[in-house]
């Protein structure tokens with residue numbers, strides 16, 4: 686059973702997940718690109734169950750590691766430190782932010798397969814990547830709550846997936862196994878299960894500023910496991926990578 690999580694990346698998603706983990710009684714070790722001292726405020730907010738470290742130290746300290754950095758940095762992540770461990774991949778490919786990555790543009794591999802190729806000794810599980818960071822925190826619910834949401838989970842190692850399904854349950858989410866890392870294109874940016882279903886309908890005809898305010902305040906909506914299955918089944922393989930203009934706060 687996972688008792689501690691090491692974070693490589695402690696930004697919007699890393700921060701939300703660390704808050705959920707601490708609320709669930711887990712220990713967290715945070716890291717980023719600039720060094721542990723730059724994470725003092727977040728560590729202070731999280732309290733005694735949190736500390737900051739280098740990326741290598743965070744990866745070694747966690748029972749499970751979360752890789753949550755921009756895709757542009759996927760090949761900078763430490764390889765030896767998380768070897769033998771399960772690594773959760775929350776990462777999405779946005780060419781506008783990450784630059785063009787040829788293997789992804791050609792659909793030769795999914796972004797998770799590319800990260801798995803880099804993290805040779807780790808068992809990658811793709812999940813916690815298809816909700817925005819605010820709803821990811823605010824929509825977490827205890828097991829059995831009628832408005833609990835489900836998240837897709839993909840991975841090549843069944844035991845690793847099972848462990849992460851248990852961790853999601855502790856963090857506040859149900860899970861839907863959608864297959865392997867090669868199958869994970871079905872929940873990448875631009876697919877039906879990506880971000881929007883968890884937000885609910887955005888008012889029409891609003892300005893960019895109004896859209897940003899709505900994004901900050903929207904309570905979101907529960908997305909059941911059955912609905913996740915339906916949405917994942919509806920996915921059609923098309924253009925690769927997300928677009929900022931398609932994000933809810935873009936207006």
Ligand SMILES: NC(=O)c1ccc[n+]([C@@H]2O[C@H](COP(=O)([O-])OP(=O)(O)OC[C@H]3O[C@@H](n4cnc5c(N)ncnc54)[C@H](OP(=O)(O)O)[C@@H]3O)[C@@H](O)[C@H]2O)c1
Nearest residue numbers: 694695696697698717718719753754758776777814817818
């Ligand atoms: N934001 C969302 O709502 C959302 C939702 C789902 C999935 N995602 C995906 O999750 C990933 C993280 O997103 P985010 O929004 O949390 O990004 P973010 O707020 O920009 O945070 C990125 C984090 O990664 C760290 N980082 C960058 N390069 C690194 C490196 N080489 N080594 C170690 N740490 C490094 C950054 O550290 P420094 O600040 O020190 O550079 C920062 O802590 C992205 O792939 C994103 O597409 C985001």
